[in-house]
Amino acid sequence: MRLNPAETSASSLSSTRQGRSEWPDAVAYREAIQSPGLSLGDPLLTGAKVAENRQGLPIAYTGRFAVVFRLRGHDGADWALRCFTTPQDGYGITRGTRYRLLATKIAALDDVFVPFRFVESGIRIAGKWYPTIAMQWAQGTPLGRWVEENREKPERLRRLAEELGALLQRLEAAGMAHGDWQHDNLLISPDGTQVTLVDYDGMFVPGLEGYPSPELGHPNYQHPERQVQHFGVGLDRFACLVMQTALLALARNPALWVQFGDGESLLFKASDLRDPAGSPVFAALRAQAELDRDEALADSLARLQDALAHGPDSTLLPVISTQEPQPLPAELVGPPEPSAQERLEKADNLDWIRTYSEVVTHDKWWQAGTSFRPGGQRQAQKDVFRYLILLNEQSHQTKEATNLMWTRVAIASVLLLVLALAQTALGPWFPLVFLMWVASAGYLGYSNWPQRKILDELEAEIAKMNQLAAERRDRVATRNRGASPQALQAAQGAQADYVAEKLRQVPINRVITIHGMPVNTKRELASAGITNALELSRRTTLPGIPQHQITTLQTWCREMEKEFEDEWRKYNASAKNVSADVQRLEMEVAEFTREANRLEREREQFPETNLRAYLKKLLPFLKL
Structure with missing residues (x-):
């Protein structure tokens, strides 16, 4: 069936709203991933260990359309497993076919994109299989956090603004667009000279001409009038302009980050882009450009305002809305994805696993700083009371015994001291002094009781979750x-x-x-x-x-x-x-x-x- 791009907007949005409730959410995926040997259909990851938080629960990085988990495979490599929370069919092309096309195209820019594998039957929830994306954990700091850490280093901010422009040129020269430049999808090297793109749900590559955009990107970085028919080369121009303007402004005045930053944007919000004339961010940046006589900032700000005044076509290349999607090559559609059982039967085939490994040979990481807890795969979907387990650990028993011993020593010392003082003028007050000093020693021991400290941590965690x-x-x-x-x-x-x-x-x-x-x-x-x-x-x-x-x-x-x-x-x-x-x-x-x-x-x-x-x-x- 050929897709009519002119009719796509309403039908695709409707089908997405109807189908979303049938897909697992982050909580369901988090429960299933605790037993990778039972829930994952990928032989390379079935024996993996899942990164966990302090409570022993899988750490989930939740986005608007997917949730990502970090796993360590049996080969020692760290992997990102992306589990979708929404369907994305109904756009004239299945998710699997589109991702196979993407995989063939991004190889030309392997220093920008992370090679991945789309697994149709990737994870099982309540007896039903759902697709996943597996890729090695990419290297770099998310853009938002990188700016937070480097906002006092103007040269790095300006260098990154230049790198974003160079990256945009490379993508357009290759006939590609990422479609969702935002603070979590760009990973930056420490010095700001290398940018890695992740999250390929909204990507455009040659072969997708005439299809509608599967998503509209983060509203804090996209043109307010962007619609599904805006899907082609040049799709990232507006988001790049938003980021460059913010970076140039922060290079002049780092205090703007404290004033306008909220963790979900680089200064500009969707409300600012809808109404630049009434936006406090635009007003502050205009004043900053005039104060510092910064022609680069003034020009970038003027270009951004011009793009907003003339609609999305002022920043996006023309989209031929009358063009029908062309059939994809048969080798991209390919044979149907093997079933989970067939994939498990191939698990012992080292050649198959080696071929899979060669797809993702680059040693990249997604995010840093998450440690792995020791131990094998999780068994169940049941409560694991980590704080109660701590009470039975040998280290806790040792601390408990030490606390009781020194408290008893303190009480005995107080007793001897008070008996010595009983022979002096304090004799009549002996019972009162004795009780007061014993109570003080006892309460000091109680305030440092290891069991109480564990309970305090538990109650603090409850308060934090609430x-x-x-x-x-x-x-x-x-x-x-x-x-x-x-x-x-x-x-x-x-x-x-x-x-x-x-x-x-x-x-x-x-x-x-x-x-x-x-x-x-x-x-x-x-x-x-x-x-x-x-x-x-x-x-x-x-x-x-x-x-x-x-x-x-x-x-x-x-x-x-x-x-x-x-x-x-x-x-x-x-x-x-x-x-x-x-x-x-x-x-x-x-x-x-x-x-x-x-x-x-x-x-x-x-x-x-x-x-x-x-x-x-x-x-x-x-x-x-």
Whole structure:
């Protein structure tokens, strides 16, 4: 079947909304990945160890459309396993076919892209297989964190701005576009001279001409009017301009990062790009350029404002919307992906594994700093009470015994001292002094009790999980409040329904604004029972109105229909970005809440850790 690009926007967005709920979320993937030997269909990763946090849970890097886990394979290599949280079919090309095409094209820029393997049956959730992407962990610091660490080094910031321009030229010369330049998808070398791109969900390469864009990119870096038909060479120009302008500004004034940075952008937010005239960021950067007489910053800022004023076509190469997608070569579509069982049967075939390994021979890393916990693969989808386990570890038992011993020594020393003082003038006060000093020694030991410290850590972690969940809920509420009524209305229905409702809101009185339309035409329309533009658009003949006037009226209605269709596409794209952010935040809320509940269950089973329990251990001969 050939895809009609002109009809893609509404149908693809609808299919994505309908299909998303059928896909696992980050929490489901996190539970499944704890047993890689049972859940992964990739022989090279079935014996892998998963990077875990302090609580022994897999560390998940959650994005808008996927969640990434870090694994260490049996060969010692570290891997990134990307698990999708949304379907991406329905764009005239399957996800597997598109990724096989990408894999053949990015090899020409192997210093920019990380070679990967698409596995159709990559991970099993509730008995059903879902696709994954496996690639070696890429080297570099995410752009947002790199800027945070280097904002006081103007030369590095300017050098990176130049490197981004050079990278854009290389991509365009190769006929490619990444489609989603943003703070998490660009990994930067320490000196800013090497940029690695990750997350290839929205990439354009030769062979995808005429297909719509699978995603619209991060709204803080994309043109506000970008739509799915904007998909071709030059797609990264606007995002590059946004980043370069921010980097040049920060090179002049690092305090701008504190003033406007939020961890989700490089100074500019989607609201700034929608309204540059009222944006405090644009105003601050204009003032900075004038203060420092910085021609490079002023020129970059002017180019950005010009791009916003003239629409996405001012930064994107022309897109031939009438061109139908061309069939992909048979070798790219290829035979169907082998089943999980067939792949497992090949696990002992060293040649097959060697061929797989050769696809990703570059020694790159995605992010640094995550350590691996010792031990083999996880068995179950059950609670693992790490804090309770700590109570039974030998190191804890040693600390416990040491604490009790020194507290008893302190109490015995106090007793001897007080007995010596009893012979002095303190004699009458002996009982009170004795109790006070013993209590002080006991409480000092209790405050340093290892069991109490473990409980404090557990309760702090519960509070942290609840706080993170509450912060995400607040951000969800903020995002929902920030969505315009027009965008919400556009997202709730199909294009035809939206246009019909807008036409219904246009009163028939407006016909008098049509050039050359007689005044009595309004009376004739009212006599025919027509009260709005929607009713008028459905009438081809009207008594008492000449045919040439009816033609003029129909043209007027069609012009409004086109205007409302463009408005629907614009608001629908905006609502989609809001929806994607909200869904990502809701997944994080669910994950943090689930972790907080698990910690609460562990807290309920934690042994008594009050002062009375400590004294029972300290002085077992007392019946407390």
